[in-house]
Each structure stands twice: as structure tokens, then as C-alpha cells.
Amino acid sequence: MELIDYPNYGEKLYVQTLANGLTVYLQPKAGFNKTTAVLGVNYGSVDSAFMLNGEKVVQPAGIAHFLEHKMFDKKDYDVFELFNKTGARSNAFTSFTKTNYLFSTAESLKENLDILLNFVQIPYFTKEKVQREKGIIDQEINMYKNDPDNQGYFETIASLYPNSVLANDIAGDVASVDKISLDDVELAYRTFYRPENMSLFITGKLDPDETLGWIEANQAHKDAPVPVEVKRLMVLPQTSSETIKHVEMDVSRPKVALGLRGNDPVPVGREGLKYEIAISIMFDLFLSENAVEYDKLYHDEIIDDSFSWEFENERGFHFAVISCDTAKPSELIQRLKQIIAEIPNKINDLAAEFQLQKNELFGNYIEMMDSEEAISGQFDGFLGEPVTIYDEVEILKSMTLTDVATIADSFLAHATVQSVMIQNRQQFPIDS
Amino acid sequence: MKYEIAKGIRLTTIPTTKFKNTKIVINFTFPAQHQNYAKLALLAELLENCSAQYNSELLVSRQLSKMYGASFGVTVLRYGNQHTLQVSITFPNDKYLPPKSELTNEVLAFLKEMIEDPFVDGDQFDQEYFRIHQSNMVNYLDSIQDNKEFFSTLELQRLYYPNDPDHGDFLMGNQQEMGQISSPELYTFYRHVLATAKISILVGGDLPEADVLKGFKQFESFNDRTPADYQLRVHPAPIAEVQRGAKNIEGSQSVLSIAYELPIYFGDEDYFPAVIFNQLFGGSSRSLLFTNVREKHSLAYDIHSSYNSLVGMDSVQAGIDFQNEEQVTQMVADQLQQMVDGHYSDELLDGVKHALINQHRSEADHLGSLIEKQYIQQIMGFSLSDSDWETQVANVTRSQISAVAKQMSLRAIYQLNSRGH
Numbered sequence: 001m002e003l004i005d006y007p008n009y010g011e012k013l014y015v016q017t018l019a020n021g022l023t024v025y026l027q028p029k030a031g032f033n034k035t036t037a038v039l040g041v042n043y044g045s046v047d048s049a050f051m052l053n054g055e056k057v058v059q060p061a062g063i064a065h066f067l068e069h070k071m072f073d074k075k076d077y078d079v080f081e082l083f084n085k086t087g088a089r090s091n092a093f094t095s096f097t098k099t100n101y102l103f104s105t106a107e108s109l110k111e112n113l114d115i116l117l118n119f120v121q122i123p124y125f126t127k128e129k130v131q132r133e134k135g136i137i138d139q140e141i142n143m144y145k146n147d148p149d150n151q152g153y154f155e156t157i158a159s160l161y162p163n164s165v166l167a168n169d170i171a172g173d174v175a176s177v178d179k180i181s182l183d184d185v186e187l188a189y190r191t192f193y194r195p196e197n198m199s200l201f202i203t204g205k206l207d208p209d210e211t212l213g214w215i216e217a218n219q220a221h222k223d224a225p226v227p228v229e230v231k232r233l234m235v236l237p238q239t240s241s242e243t244i245k246h247v248e249m250d251v252s253r254p255k256v257a258l259g260l261r262g263n264d265p266v267p268v269g270r271e272g273l274k275y276e277i278a279i280s281i282m283f284d285l286f287l288s289e290n291a292v293e294y295d296k297l298y299h300d301e302i303i304d305d306s307f308s309w310e311f312e313n314e315r316g317f318h319f320a321v322i323s324c325d326t327a328k329p330s331e332l333i334q335r336l337k338q339i340i341a342e343i344p345n346k347i348n349d350l351a352a353e354f355q356l357q358k359n360e361l362f363g364n365y366i367e368m369m370d371s372e373e374a375i376s377g378q379f380d381g382f383l384g385e386p387v388t389i390y391d392e393v394e395i396l397k398s399m400t401l402t403d404v405a406t407i408a409d410s411f412l413a414h415a416t417v418q419s420v421m422i423q424n425r426q427q428f429p430i431d432s
Numbered sequence: 433m434k435y436e437i438a439k440g441i442r443l444t445t446i447p448t449t450k451f452k453n454t455k456i457v458i459n460f461t462f463p464a465q466h467q468n469y470a471k472l473a474l475l476a477e478l479l480e481n482c483s484a485q486y487n488s489e490l491l492v493s494r495q496l497s498k499m500y501g502a503s504f505g506v507t508v509l510r511y512g513n514q515h516t517l518q519v520s521i522t523f524p525n526d527k528y529l530p531p532k533s534e535l536t537n538e539v540l541a542f543l544k545e546m547i548e549d550p551f552v553d554g555d556q557f558d559q560e561y562f563r564i565h566q567s568n569m570v571n572y573l574d575s576i577q578d579n580k581e582f583f584s585t586l587e588l589q590r591l592y593y594p595n596d597p598d599h600g601d602f603l604m605g606n607q608q609e610m611g612q613i614s615s616p617e618l619y620t621f622y623r624h625v626l627a628t629a630k631i632s633i634l635v636g637g638d639l640p641e642a643d644v645l646k647g648f649k650q651f652e653s654f655n656d657r658t659p660a661d662y663q664l665r666v667h668p669a670p671i672a673e674v675q676r677g678a679k680n681i682e683g684s685q686s687v688l689s690i691a692y693e694l695p696i697y698f699g700d701e702d703y704f705p706a707v708i709f710n711q712l713f714g715g716s717s718r719s720l721l722f723t724n725v726r727e728k729h730s731l732a733y734d735i736h737s738s739y740n741s742l743v744g745m746d747s748v749q750a751g752i753d754f755q756n757e758e759q760v761t762q763m764v765a766d767q768l769q770q771m772v773d774g775h776y777s778d779e780l781l782d783g784v785k786h787a788l789i790n791q792h793r794s795e796a797d798h799l800g801s802l803i804e805k806q807y808i809q810q811i812m813g814f815s816l817s818d819s820d821w822e823t824q825v826a827n828v829t830r831s832q833i834s835a836v837a838k839q840m841s842l843r844a845i846y847q848l849n850s851r852g853h
Contacts, residue, residue: 008528009452009528029797030450031449031450032450032797033793033794033796033797034793034794034797078718078723078727080717080718081718081779081783084716084717084718084780084783084784084786084787085779085782085783085786086783086786086790087783087785087786087787087788087789087790087791088787088790089787089790089791090717104794105790105794106790106791106793106794107790107793132730133730134730135729135730135731136726136727136730136732136733137733139685139730139731139732139733139734139751139752139753140733140734141684142684142685142751142753143684143685143733143734143751145683145684145685146580146683146684146685146751146850147578147579147580148578149578204797249682250681250682250683251575251578252571252574252575252577252578253571253574253575288493289489289490289493290490290493290494290497292490294490295488295489295490298489298564299564301564301567304568304571304572305568305572306572306575325571325575356494356497356498357497359497359498359500359501360496360497360500360501361501362500362501363499363500363501363502363523363524364501366452366453366500366524366525366528367452367453367501367503367522367524369452370451370452370453370799371798372797
């Protein structure tokens with residue numbers, strides 16, 4: 001096992017790629033009772049079109065999320081029953097580019113690891129089971145559609161990436177889910193649920209050698225999948241012009257979301273993480289509670305505590321979404337655009353503010369180090385090299401204001417902007 | 433370790449070297465009265481965002497960044513009949529910070545400033561500061577309707593306690609009450625809270641206790657007080673019939689919420705059977721509700737039950753299609769009957785017990801959970817060692833669970849109806 005030592009934080013990471021291609025990451029936490037394991041598949045909602053052994057395949061939107069649901073459903077039992085027996089907590093999530101299966105437990109680690117690896121690596125799909133899942137997923141989709149904040153977020157991404165896989169919700173919609181067939185599910189599984197396209201990250205109470213031994217023994221029992229040649233086909237057409245999309249929903253106050261689509265290339269691995277942290281600092285310098293620009297918007301009563309922004313840097317695309325409830329939606333959009341436009345000119349003058357922001361982020365990383373959920377949640381096993389939060393904090397420490405300014409310039413110079421306003425019938429479409 | 437800072441002010445430390453951070457929680461408590469709900473919520477907002485020295489939101493925020501991004505918050509809570517203003521802060525240990533850092537003392541001084549020296553102008557909060565935060569709170573209260581599940585939970589609670597606003601009202605009051613508070617009135621209320629509330633401080637982490645004790649002894653307002661005792665458990669008044677409420681909305685899903693009275697409280701003989709009952713009924717992902725309503729009939733994605741052992745209530749919530757409302761309501765009643773009749777496998781029961789023990793052990797890995805557990809035991813006057821806790825869970829029998837299920841009495845149903853697009 002490769003050992004990566006983080007003496008500053010008294011932590012270690014063990015890495016081993018198994019014969020079948022599965023990469024295992026073990027990060028023991030001294031004194032902890034609990035262990036958290038995440039089996040990640042490098043496959044998400046954007047991967048619905050691909051070349052498989054030279055043939056083009058296009059699958060219905062929502063297929064990755066559908067597959068995630070179906071993995072729990074076995075011939076005569078549900079995987080939750082197995083975890084119920086051991087008392088572990090388990091869950092799964094699908095994002096744009098990943099599907100994660102996880103459990104946490106304070107006992108029977110080996111048994112739970114076997115359950116996790118076996119249920120994801122040994123599928124059981126039938127026509128009837130595929131059909132029955134659709135009703136549940138329809139209710140899940142309707143739950144998201146009932147939430148205006150969720151809708152604002154996904155409408156913004158759809159505006160940034162029209163006519164593309166990113167224009168769909170992660171779960172798809174009722175019509176696309178209805179189209180999913182047993183063949184689709186089987187083909188998607190064969191294509192992406194392969195050991196070399198997965199990573200297993202375990203943190204908490206664990207003995208590295210013993211744990212790796214368990215995993216190796218489990219994997220040795222499984223036949224290697226037939227090799228395939230896969231090429232993902234994600235086409236993201238450019239947007240034609242900047243628009244404000246109006247959406248009618250029953251909301252108490254208008255909700256505004258402003259999206260920035262990154263069109264510059266982002267490096268992979270550690271350099272990609274550096275890019276991500278730099279853009280976060282850039283937003284903090286202008287749009288966090290520490291920023292004079294934020295303070296002005298707040299005291300002009302254009303924004304309140306519902307204000308938030310997030311930056312997503314994923315395989316093949318990166319974007320930011322800024323959102324807030326406001327009585328002055330048009331003014332907010334205009335003011336945000338003005339603030340963003342001035343960033344390149346102002347950022348170099350913010351040396352003291354930059355130092356303060358680094359301080360804060362540094363403390364935030366220390367806070368995350370006490371949480372298995374944060375340690376495993378921050379980890380991305382598909383960057384070409386292992387990058388844990390202990391690495392991220394080192395990237396942060398060496399970051400300079402010039403780094404941030406350079407990366408901000410690259411992002412902003414090429415970014416395209418789209419906005420969404422969610423308003424109720426009385427507010428719609430008249431605007432303040 | 434337990435210390436008394438002054439009469440009515442207790443400090444409890446939970447020393448541990450397991451974590452890289454420290455957490456301090458200060459609870460100011462008094463009996464729950466609805467007249468105070470909006471006031472305490474607004475006070476929390478004002479104590480969190482400014483002080484005399486840090487007289488803008490920006491300055492408070494920057495001070496927190498200076499203290500390595502310490503997570504600071506002031507919030508309101510209700511533990512049964514106890515109304516609570518909670519101040520909390522989490523910050524990294526000096527060990528991981530640049531040499532010579534003394535963050536603990538800086539944090540204690542910050543807390544003292546925020547609690548004892550608010551942003552005031554004479555005998556009232558600074559008027560512009562007050563106005564803007566009051567307006568934000570009114571907007572927040574108004575926005576709750578956008579969150580259908582939360583809105584339904586609050587409406588269910590109102591129905592559950594007819595003519596009992598101390599328990600039926602939302603903890604943060606309503607828009608009207610919030611809008612009517614004046615700045616001088618709130619300042620008077622603040623002085624009253626500071627002078628009379630029972631105060632409980634909890635500190636968890638790797639800290640020299642002497643420094644902490646010394647720090648809190650410097651709080652000038654932490655003087656002797658004699659808070660009255662009161663019953664924490666909430667006992668709802670009897671009702672003649674099931675309370676029903678409904679509202680039509682434009683949305684993509686209906687939310688069905690059902691509340692039962694379950695008169696079993698934390699520390700009661702039946703407490704562990706009640707916890708296990710809830711897990712079997714709708715609390716776990718193998719529960720009867722989850723298995724039958726979701727997995728077998730595909731009628732819901734989310735259906736769950738929750739048990740509140742301070743108020744003796746068990747409630748069910750599900751996101752469903754409007755046309756299935758009657759069917760789901762009947763299925764919920766059927767699953768409860770299955771619980772009374774003991775129609776669940778031994779395997780499921782063993783699993784639920786296992787899961788509770790597993791989670792109990794896992795809680796020791798969360799500093800926040802350790803502090804919360806300690807506090808609940810303190811206010812309820814009931815504590816168990818970890819091994820006793822596990823034995824009690826393991827010893828729960830089927831007949832005890834049936835006896836719990838029989839005590840469930842339907843009290844309120846709220847339907848947020850969306851007939852779809």
C-alpha cells in the first residue's frame with residue numbers, strides 16, 4: 001500500500017489499486033468508534049450518451065439515478081434489509097458526474113463492506129422491478145419540483161447549458177423515466193459499473209492492513225468484467241445570448257438565480273482543486289459577509305440571509321450559481337453583474353481581505369477534519385491522484401492573491417451569464 | 433466536570449482529546465410562553481449579527497474570520513416546555529494554528545462582547561439595525577410557505593394543540609407578532625432574559641478548564657438568580673375529536689401529515705419500547721411504512737415517522753399524489769394496527785435494536801452530539817451509562833412494543849393538497 005503522511009494533522013492515507021482496477025483509499029481516524037465507507041462510481045446524470053465499442057448509445061435522461069435506485073432491489077430482498085441486520089446506516093446519491101453508495105457503522109465493518117461491494121457489483125434487474133421503481137421516482141421528481149429553490153438552481157443550469165444533458169434534472173423527468181427499459185439499465189450498468197471506474201474511500205475506525213485484506217478477498221471472488229471501450233459523449237452547445245428566464249411558481253417573494261458558465265479550460269488533479277479553491281476565494285472576497293459589496297447589497301435591502309452562491313467544478317464543465325429571495329429581482333441581477341464585472345480591477349487591492357479569507361478557510365478545513373462525513377464527502381477518487389482535505393489545506397496555504405486574481409481573470413473573461421426569476425402569478429411577469 | 437459560575441448558572445465541561453476543534457454552547461432558558469416567541473427569535477438575530485464594538489454585520493463576520501472561521505450562531509429552541517436561547521461557537525484547537533495562537537481567550541472575549549454588549553442606542557437597539565433585521569425576520573416567516581414539508585409540520589403542530597399557542601405556535605412567532613415588536617420593548621426583554629434566565633454552559637473539547645472557568649467568571653451579567661422550577665414534559669389537553677386541516681396549493685405534490693399522541697416521555701419505563709416502536713413503524717428505511725407505502729405500492733418517495741419524547745407525540749409525513757391521499761391515510765392506519773398485532777419479523781426487530789445501538793456508539797464521534805446528549809440528560813434529570821443504555825434497548829420485548837402501539841391515539845391530520853398541473 002502506498003502511504004501518504006500528513007504529519008501536521010496527525011493523519012495518514014493508504015492507497016492501493018487492486019488487480020481488477022478498483023482503487024481503495026483508507027484514512028484511519030484514531031479514537032473514533034464509527035467507520036464511513038463510500039463506494040463511488042465515476043458515472044452520473046451527464047453520462048447518458050456515449051460510444052460503446054464504436055457504437056453510439058443515447059439513453060433516457062435520469063438513467064444514472066434510476067440505476068442507483070435499482071441497485072438496492074434484489075431478487076427476494078432489499079439491500080436495506082442487509083444493512084438493517086448489521087445496524088449500519090446506508091444511503092446513495094447521484095450527481096451530475098458521480099454515483100456514490102455509502103454506509104457508516106460502529107460495528108461489523110467487514111460484514112458491511114461485503115454488503116456494500118456485493119450489492120453494487122452483483123446486480124439483479126428484471127422488467128417488473130424496473131417498472132415498479134418508476135412510481136417511486138416520479139414522487140421523488142415531484143418532491144423536487146415542489147421546491148422553488150431546487151427549481152431555481154436547475155432552471156439556471158438549464159439556461160447555461162441549453163439543449164444538453166445538463167438541461168435535465170439529475171433524476172430526469174416523469175416522461176424520460178417512463179422510457180427507461182430493462183435493456184437501458186443493463187447496458188448502463190455493464191458500461192460504467194466496472195472496478196476500474198470505481199473508488200472505495202473508507203475513513204474512521206479501521207486497521208489498514210486488515211481492511212485491505214477483506215476487500216481483496218471480496219474482489220478475488222468476482223469475475224473480471226468483459227473489457228469494453230467507452231467514450232463519453234457530452235456536447236455542451238454554446239448559449240446564444242444572455243436572457244432572464246421567468247418561471248411561475250407559488251412563492252412568497254421572487255427568487256433570483258444568476259448563473260455563470262465557465263468556458264475556460266480547467267486543469268485536472270491538484271491544479272483543478274487549486275482552481276476551485278481560488279474561485280471560491282474570489283466569490284468570498286466579493287459576495288461573502290466579509291465583503292463590502294455584500295454589505296452594501298444587504299443594507300440596501302436587496303439581499304438578506306437567503307443569499308448564497310456555489311461553485312461546481314465537475315468533469316467536463318464548471319459553473320457558479322448565485323441565488324437569493326428578493327423584492328427587487330431586476331435590481332439584484334443588475335447589481336450582481338456590476339460587482340462581477342469589477343472583480344478583475346478590484347481584486348488586486350484586497351491583500352488584507354485575502355489573508356482574512358485564507359484564515360477563515362483554513363479554520364473551516366480544521367473543522368471538517370473532525371467529521372467523517374466531510375472527509376469522505378470532500379474526497380474525489382477520479383482526479384488522477386488522491387486529493388484529501390489534508391491536501392486541500394496545503395493547496396490553500398500556498399495560494400497567493402496573484403494566483404486567485406489570475407484564475408479569476410481566466411474564469412470571468414470567458415464566462416457566460418444567464419438568470420432566472422421565480423415569481424408567483426401576482427408578481428409575474430411584472431417586475432419592480 | 434460541573435462548576436457553578438453563580439447561582440442558577442452551571443458550567444459543564446466534557447474534556448476529550450479526540451477532536452481538532454472545541455465547541456462552547458450557552459443555553460439561556462425559561463418556561464415557554466408564546467408571547468415571547470417572536471421576541472426571542474428577533475433577539476437571537478440581533479445578538480448574532482452586531483455588538484457595540486463590532487457595530488456592523490461586516491465587522492462581526494470579519495472578526496469570526498480572524499478567529500479562523502469560528503462557527504458562531506445564536507438560535508432559539510424549544511425542549512418540551514422550555515424556551516431556549518442558544519449561543520454556540522466552534523473553533524479549532526491552538527495546536528493546529530500558527531505558533532502562539534491563543535484562540536480560546538479571544539473566543540471567550542468575543543462571546544462576552546456579543547452577549548453583554550449589544551449594538552444599542554440608549555435604552556433600545558440601534559434603530560436602523562433593528563429595523564432591517566426585523567424586516568428580514570418577517571420575510572423569513574413569510575417564506576416558510578415555500579417549503580411545503582416544513583409548512584405542513586407547523587400547521588400540524590397548530591392543529592395538535594387547539595387553543596394552546598404556547599405549544600401550537602411556531603417557535604419563532606408569526607409575521608404579525610414579529611412586525612409589532614418595538615426596539616425599546618425588545619431591549620427591555622433582553623435585559624430581563626440576561627438577568628433572570630437559567631443559564632447552562634457546556635464546553636466540549638481539549639481545553640484547560642481553569643481558563644474557561646475564569647473566562648465565564650468575567651461575564652458581568654452572570655450573577656446569582658433563582659429561576660423557578662417547571663415541568664418540562666408537555667401534556668396536551670384532551671380533545672373531543674380528531675383535528676383536521678387542509679389547504680390547496682399549486683404544486684407538483686401533496687403533503688400528508690398525521691399526528692398521534694403517544695404519552696410516553698424521555699426517562700419513562702416505556703421510553704425504549706417507544707423509540708423502537710417508532711423505528712419499526714416509520715422511523716427506519718425498513719419500517720412498515722417505508723416497506724409498504726413506498727417499496728410495495730410505489731405511492732411515495734418520502735414517508736417517515738418521528739417520535740418526540742419531550743412532548744409525547746409521534747407524527748407521520750408523506751409526499752404523495754393527491755388522488756392517493758385516502759389510500760395512503762388508510763395504509764398508515766393499517767400499519768399502526770400491524771404494530772399493535774405484532775406483525776413484523778424478529779429479524780426486523782433485532783435489526784432496529786442493532787441500528788439504535790450502532791448509532792448510539794457513533795454519536796461519540798460528533799462533538800455536537802456529545803454536548804447535546806449531555807444537555808438533554810441534564811435538563812431531564814435522567815441519565816444512563818452507555819452499557820445500561822444498550823442493555824435497555826436489547827431488552828425491549830414485542831409485548832412492550834404492542835403496548836406502546838396501543839397508546840397511539842390519532843389527534844391531528846393536515847393535508848396540503850396539490851391537484852397537479
